[in-house]
Amino acid sequence: ETGVTQTPRHLVMGMTNKKSLKCEQHLGHNAMYWYKQSAKKPLELMFVYSLEERVENNSVPSRFSPECPNSSHLFLHLHTLQPEDSALYLCASSQERAYEQFFGPGTRLTVL
């Protein structure tokens, strides 16, 4: 694997389900990010981890819970989501926070 990978690529869940999104970067970076991409809106930064420490939580509802067990892996745990949470969730990584960010292919999430 190369670059930034995300699984699953597509996810459909009910509002009472619990699911997790996974991101893995193979670039040797030490900062990782979760973004939300909705139609007609700019990318929204959700969380930032630097050296496995969360350094940014952009007023994201608690039904989204990130986890960064090491510098290569990032998870987004989802529970009791709302239909308006349906979007493309993108993971990105960078060498350090001040450097260019490289994105994964995203997980297309649909909440029914």
Place this chain on the structure above:
Amino acid sequence: GQQLNQSPQSMFIQEGEDVSMNCTSSSIFNTWLWYKQDPGEGPVLLIALYKAGELTSNGRLTAQFGITRKDSFLNISASIPSDVGIYFCAGQLRGSGGSNYKLTFGKGTLLTVNP
């Protein structure tokens, strides 16, 4: 907060034509990035600019960092069908510590190329 205005929102062109798009900001950045996103994929970094006035090329793509540090331009020459996608600009104010690493994204320019 910072906002980026990216224009045009969409473009329909014929194969072989040149394309220009731009981003303007209400505040200065010291880094400009241009990404392309294909349907169902994540954004891919095309060009990074680090200095006011800088002009950088990547194949048929050329981008410029505006002198005022509040704008950037992307040109695509001799477009081909695979240029189809959404092009995003992103501004960054790099600095030590704090929040000086965040990317501020434009809403994107949707490019359609007719063969």
